[in-house]
Amino acid sequence: TLVGASERPFRLLSLGHVRDAVEPGSAEGEAIPGDATQRDALAELLWSGRPALPVKDADGKALGRVTVEGLVKRAARPQ
Amino acid sequence: TLVGASERPFRLLSLGHVRDAVEPGSAEGEAIPGDATQRDALAELLWSGRPALPVKDADGKALGRVTVEGLVKRAARPQ
Structure with missing residues (x-):
């Protein structure tokens, strides 16, 4: 199984x-x-039902975004 | 944060x-x-890098499939 x-x-x-x-x-x-960890980001994305979240650095500067789709790919078994 | x-x-x-x-x-x-739990299914889908898995019952009969997309929707905060 x-x-x-x-x-x-x-x-x-x-x-x-x-x-x-x-x-x-x-x-x-x-x-x-x-x-934050990528796991925290996936949890927040799933819980909030959003496909993407903005990402900021420690000074509050925008760095881009993190997506469910991108994290799903990163969660795969390393080849 | x-x-x-x-x-x-x-x-x-x-x-x-x-x-x-x-x-x-x-x-x-x-x-x-x-x-199996939906969490187990999401883990297997992510780890295997697949978008969907077949589902069978205890007798081995095919029930359909479970998908990343469907589980992502089910993981959202209940409204």
């Missing part, structure tokens, strides 16, 4: 920072800090 | 069974059982 991945994709995302998953473009709503 | 959702969407998915998130259609690869 196919129930094996369990925590692995979420753990993988918890090792990466949002700043390393930033894509060009803007998004609506409150920004997530670049030093 | 926007780091609040943490475990909530994943916990929400862990309360639902795959059989309750089944969509019509087929998908490639090994099937996931209908009595």
